[in-house]
Amino acid sequence: MNLINFLSTVITLKRIPRSGWITHGVSLSDVESVADHTFSTCAISLLLTDLERKRGVRVNAEQVLRMATLHDLAEALTFDISKSYLSYLGERGGALKNEIEHSAWKYIAGGLESARLSDGYTRLQRQYERNVTVEAQIVHAADSIDILLQILELRRRGYPSYLLKDLWNETVKKVRNTPVPSAKHLLRTVTRK
Numbered sequence: 115m116n117l118i119n120f121l122s123t124v125i126t127l128k129r130i131p132r133s134g135w136i137t138h139g140v141s142l143s144d145v146e147s148v149a150d151h152t153f154s155t156c157a158i159s160l161l162l163t164d165l166e167r168k169r170g171v172r173v174n175a176e177q178v179l180r181m182a183t184l185h186d187l188a189e190a191l192t193f194d195i196s197k198s199y200l201s202y203l204g205e206r207g208g209a210l211k212n213e214i215e216h217s218a219w220k221y222i223a224g225g226l227e228s229a230r231l232s233d234g235y236t237r238l239q240r241q242y243e244r245n246v247t248v249e250a251q252i253v254h255a256a257d258s259i260d261i262l263l264q265i266l267e268l269r270r271r272g273y274p275s276y277l278l279k280d281l282w283n284e285t286v287k288k289v290r291n292t293p294v295p296s297a298k299h300l301l302r303t304v305t306r307k
Contacts, residue, residue: 116227123222126190127152133196139277140268148189151260156182158256158263158300165296166252177249181238185253188218248294255297258288262304 127149135145159182163175186194192214200207219239226232242250262285265278275282289301 116225120222120226123187123190127186130189130193133194134198134281135264135268137196137198138281140273144268144271144273146264148186148194151264152183152186154260154263155185155253155256158259159253162252162256162259162294162296162300165299166248166294169295171248173248173252177238177241178252180235181242181249182253182256184235184238185242185257187222187239188215191218191221251292251294252297255289255292255294258285258292259297259300259304261285262289262301266304 128147130148131142131145132148132151133145136142156179159178160175163173163178166173167175189195195211195214197208197211200211203210219236223232223236223239226235241247242253245251245254262282265282265285268278269275286301286305289297292298
């Protein structure tokens with residue numbers, strides 16, 4: 115994969131629907147693309163970075179934004195594999211999803227013309243997956259907050275809350291358990307709506 119192939123992979127995200135919404139009964143015409151989600155996650159990550167810095171936390175904003183930008187790039191090749199599609203496999207389903215996405219990421223990063231670029235992007239992706247640095251935790255929290263905001267948008271469009279109740283509850287729980295205090299504050303703001 116050369117640079118033009120990498121760019122084509124990025125552009126593909128505009129056409130990949132977020133399949134989890136479909137499994138929850140959202141019409142395909144109302145489903146956001148992976149690129150839509152990535153942009154929102156980036157913007158929310160930026161806000162959380164600034165809020166954490168205001169609290170005195172040292173955060174590498176460039177690393178956060180790079181990670182947020184790349185976090186779902188493998189889905190250009192794998193599509194958005196909804197967890198519910200693989201849930202009937204139990205724990206093996208999650209492992210299978212991870213394996214597929216790892217292979218796709220390896221293909222994408224391995225094909226870049228620059229080993230330095232490839233290694234740097236791969237390190238960011240691994241950091242995101244491990245979720246132990248403040249930067250990764252911010253991106254994970256932003257990813258979840260984006261889901262909550264999308265649920266609110268779908269409710270505003272007339273989708274009944276019962277369709278998305280389990281996803282809402284699961285995602286609220288994730289944000290409540292995040293080690294990022296600003297994300298918990300943002301959660302309180304979002305859930306007041």
